[in-house]
Amino acid sequence: MSSQQSPGARFRKALKDNQPLQIVGAVNAYAAMMAEKVGHQAIYLSGGGVANASYGLPDLGMTTMNDVVEDVRRITAASDLPLLVDIDTGWGGAFNIARTIREMERAGAAAVHIEDQVAQKRCGHRPNKEIVSKEEMVDRIKAAADARVDKDFFIMARTDSFQKEGLEAAIDRAKACIEAGADGIFAEAVNELEHYEAFSKALGDVPILANITEFGATPLYNRKELGEAGAAMVLYPLSAFRAMNKAAVTVYENILEKGDQKDVVDLMQTRMELYDYLNYHEFEQKLDQLFQQSKS
Ligand SMILES: C[C@](O)(C(=O)O)[C@H](CC(=O)O)C(=O)O
Numbered sequence: 001m002s003s004q005q006s007p008g009a010r011f012r013k014a015l016k017d018n019q020p021l022q023i024v025g026a027v028n029a030y031a032a033m034m035a036e037k038v039g040h041q042a043i044y045l046s047g048g049g050v051a052n053a054s055y056g057l058p059d060l061g062m063t064t065m066n067d068v069v070e071d072v073r074r075i076t077a078a079s080d081l082p083l084l085v086d087i088d089t090g091w092g093g094a095f096n097i098a099r100t101i102r103e104m105e106r107a108g109a110a111a112v113h114i115e116d117q118v119a120q121k122r123c124g125h126r127p128n129k130e131i132v133s134k135e136e137m138v139d140r141i142k143a144a145a146d147a148r149v150d151k152d153f154f155i156m157a158r159t160d161s162f163q164k165e166g167l168e169a170a171i172d173r174a175k176a177c178i179e180a181g182a183d184g185i186f187a188e189a190v191n192e193l194e195h196y197e198a199f200s201k202a203l204g205d206v207p208i209l210a211n212i213t214e215f216g217a218t219p220l221y222n223r224k225e226l227g228e229a230g231a232a233m234v235l236y237p238l239s240a241f242r243a244m245n246k247a248a249v250t251v252y253e254n255i256l257e258k259g260d261q262k263d264v265v266d267l268m269q270t271r272m273e274l275y276d277y278l279n280y281h282e283f284e285q286k287l288d289q290l291f292q293q294s295k296s
């Protein structure tokens with residue numbers, strides 16, 4: 001099932017083959033399997049998703065490298081799609097960042113994005129974000145780029161500077177990050193198509209990611225218009241997660257209020273659908289064969 005190419009090489013190929021490449025959030029292994037079967041070419045492990053879904057915590061820099069790497073391992077074991085991982089600020093200084101990159105590679109990630117917020121970070125779409133200096137961010141990128149073993153492992157620099165410093169400063173940071181070895185730029189929380197155009201004009205061939213997260217600062221632009229504005233990647237970090245959560249609350253409430261779940265069965269994936277995504281029947285057949293062998 002798994003291909004000969006490294007995860008990083010597969011990510012780069014997906015980027016080349018899809019313009020722009022849609023990257024969908026998968027909060028766990030099963031979500032990754034569904035995204036793959038549906039036909040997506042790349043998946044994402046959201047830092048907010050790990051904090052919220054795996055630990056019941058807000059996206060405020062409270063989860064550690066090990067928390068995230070654990071979820072990466074689970075997802076890469078279940079799906080062959082190249083996985084982009086949110087490593088927040090990299091969890092420390094140069095040595096910590098180098099360790100993070102190596103652990104992510106070892107766990108089967110294809111790409112990461114590392115941001116220029118302070119360690120006490122916030123969600124990129126919340127007010128009052130604090131950022132580190134351009135020099136410190138450049139050091140983060142150098143440490144990350146230098147640490148990778150596979151040269152195809154993709155390192156994306158995310159800049160949160162637009163909110164505080166505006167477009168020109170954000171582009172200036174992006175340029176410095178590219179010089180330091182970044183393969184792509186995540187232009188966080190910009191809010192007009194023209195902003196992506198400006199990034200793309202200034203950065204030439206370097207791929208730019210548009211984060212189309214719901215209920216945030218960026219309108220829900222279509223893939224096509226983002227592509228025309230120069231975005232090479234479109235991220236949907238928590239879209240499926242938000243939908244799952246709403247369905248779950250509806251089911252919990254219904255069971256409590258009505259005493260049964262009949263009214264909400266239509267919201268549910270059926271047992272057969274679940275089994276199809278899991279290849280359940282293949283496993284069952286194998287089990288039957290094993291029993292036959294031990295009986296004979
Ligand atoms: C992309 C992001 O970093 C994430 O952790 O998924 C978040 C998404 C969100 O909170 O909607 C971010 O943009 O900061």
Ligand SMILES: [Mg+2]
Pocket residue numbers: 046047048059086088
């Ligand atoms: Mg995040």
